[in-house]
Amino acid sequence: MTRPQGARRLAGLAALMAMLLAALLIWPPDLRSDAAAIFSDRGEQFDPLQSPAGRDGLVLITGPRAQAAASARQIAQVLKADPALARVQLAPVAPSREVLDWLFRHRLHLAPRDAADLRPPALEARNHAARSALSSAQGAVLAEYLLRDPTGAFADLIERVQAQLPKVPLAEGVWRSRDDEAALLFISLRDAPFDARATQALVEKVSALAKRDGLRADLIGPRLIAAQVSAHTGAMASLTSGIAGGLLVLWLLIVFRAPLALAVMMLPLVIGLCVGLLSVQALFGQVHVIALGFGGALTGLALDYPLHLAGHGAQRRHARRVILLGAATTALAFLMMLGAGVSVLGQIGVFVATGLIAAALCACLLPPMSSAPRIAPLLRLAEKWRLPRASAFALIALAALLFVLYPPTQPAPKADLPQALARAVTDLPKKLPMPSARYALRIEAADLAQLSQRGAQMRPAIEQAIAAGALERATLIGDIIKMRGARVPARPELALGDFEQALRSAGMAAGYASVQYQAYREALTTPPPRLPDLAALPELAPILARLEQTPEGLREWVPLFGASEDLAAHLGPLPQGVAFLDLAKPVRDGLARLRQGALIWFAVGIIAALGFLGLALRDHHALARIALLGAAGLSLSAALANLISPGLSIYEIVALTLLTGISVDYGLLAASANASPGNRAQVTAARRSILLCASTTLIAFATMACSPVGILQQIGLTVSFGVLMIAALTLAQVRRDQMETGDD
């Protein structure tokens, strides 16, 4: 290739990159982090982050009473103006006169009376209680209602509404944690799809406000934690990528001593990433962050292609064939993930396959490098590198032994919480009673009255579980609203004389009976309340936040406090319309299915790749050797990964798919060297390629293995082990071939 030809190609590739980047700017990928891409394809849809409980949160402002309370008030003011929030509460909200009037009017619907409530002794006792209320500080507010209602319906109702308040003390007018360390602020996010970035921005805003007052704010809640974990992981991933990128550039500068060549080498990678992104967006209409994350797999391979070419120097033609064949084989293995039928796996497959092919084609079009890589000491080491012939079998046997001794289990879903947040979550039970993050009840009903009845039917089972010590507390909407139906029960009905007699018995003025009787008649004729009426009452907001309107009617989520592992057994058979939920189960099952799908289609991908390679090479011996090297590297990496963190996670499985691509590339290089007996330059080029690629891959993934984020560690360790094994085995194979052909 002449110089002007090379320059033209380079300009063409640069123009292509610019066009792809422009396309991404004009049609930015629709990045998603929703669980639907993982779960929905299997029919069962449940995402805790989208449930009403998932939107609730708690802000802890740690500091001395007065200071923390003042800061909490200011933060509450800022948050109340934030459109992302539906509720902000730092102290109990008092029912207004309007609410009390409303409850008083509807009292016989919301707290229907039994015959026993309307007998003379009960009415007299209520009159006594109302007189006592006059002596209380609440007398000026509540006594008037209580005196007018000797049936006790209003008293019961107000008791139930007030019982919903958090069981934590008040200090300086603000809720305070039980350990007296933090002011508490209860919040609910508005009902909108989860947006990790927007939620993280909210977390940062609150933290900054508290920090300004010299205090610390911790925000806890399903969405709030998910956003912080996501941001923490993202920040750590960026830091790791930054360090790895810096080390890579430094290493390549040492090796090539040509910054411009370095920039040229990055062209296929950038084009590959752009093509991958655009392909996924075009095919799926969105790009899931998990798929984007596995762009790392693409990075690991796409950067290898120009390095292979550089390593081959004058032997570029051989290298091009190896690159195209390797890329096609790996792309095929990744494309098989489409068969899993799980959106996110399909996206990973398309992203890596299309990106890899694009990167390989671009790499082949690059003009030759002006400077050769300088890795003479490594090359000398590789020339002498030997391993026993049976070492690949020995590694496979070792891996099998490790798997027998430490059989893989289902990995538990893990979240990498930032340290301070992890501490706050651990300390939470000391601060206030919290509902179980794992178990909940779901009650479905046609209307409020049926919901109330089903709640009442559920209550005995809950009491039974509490008595057995399997549960501390559960509050149902049916505990507050005890509606029996559309009408207030007509019998027994009280007469004016009943009120007079009850007042007289209580030593009170019988003349007041007319006031009580009139209030009673008004309540009897008031129509029943509807859900929108309840929604207008701010005091009921925390309770109604657990209520969802569905096409069939209503759905209530009941949080369970102090739920034990065996709670389901203690609750026994549930009434119609009530379901016991293990909130973690759909996530666990979804991830298990994802993992299973990835494993199966990973195996299918390997078989397809080997089949394709067999057809392309038409050399069964070479194919067997590539398969053996790959199997040894992959199986031992998988065994070691399983040893370090029990159970192979989805991340490790995808890391193994990357290793498949690497083993195919290295195996093809070794095969091409072996196919040219007597061509020492070809053998040296293969060695140089393997060393260059293995060194860059190791730098990137070993840095990742040092990350404090578990996911990155898992990927980093698996790939690092694997690439070391595969490189060591391949180099030993090249050396053995050389000795056998007498070239050494």
Add this chain to the structure above:
Amino acid sequence: MARDVATALAARPIMIDAQIPYREEVAHPALLEPAVSRGVMHLEQDGTLIRRQIEPFAETAQITDTQLILLTPSAVGEGQDTRVLEIPPELRPVLRTMRQLIAEDRAPSGVTGALTPGMDGQGWRLGLDAALAENLSLTLLGCGDVLTGIEVLQADGAPRRILFLDETP
């Protein structure tokens, strides 16, 4: 009798150990006799009035500008049961004036009224302006420079009288 309205407004209740003992009498059309309670009051630094009732049953109330928070020992488990009530807007000026009369050294600003001799010929009564208490009638009871009580006549005509005592109940 106090010399003038300003002197009457400057009168303060007797404090014992930073607390004000009181007796409260509440009349109501449903009652044959007023309901009576006793206890102590004091004011917290942030202006919250604490009303600690001792008889006829124990109860603590935190009274802020807008809310009344009742704290009673929890019927079940540890901690306290909290009941929160909004103070009706028409009562707020009365409670604000009460807090000022108990806590502040200077007389409440912008308050005027009519000064008359006490019922029994001793002491004085200061009926405050209707503008202060809207539909309520608020009267201060005193003897010399000591505030001995506050009387609130509610919209239904039933009186609520808080008498400050010179000994703890």
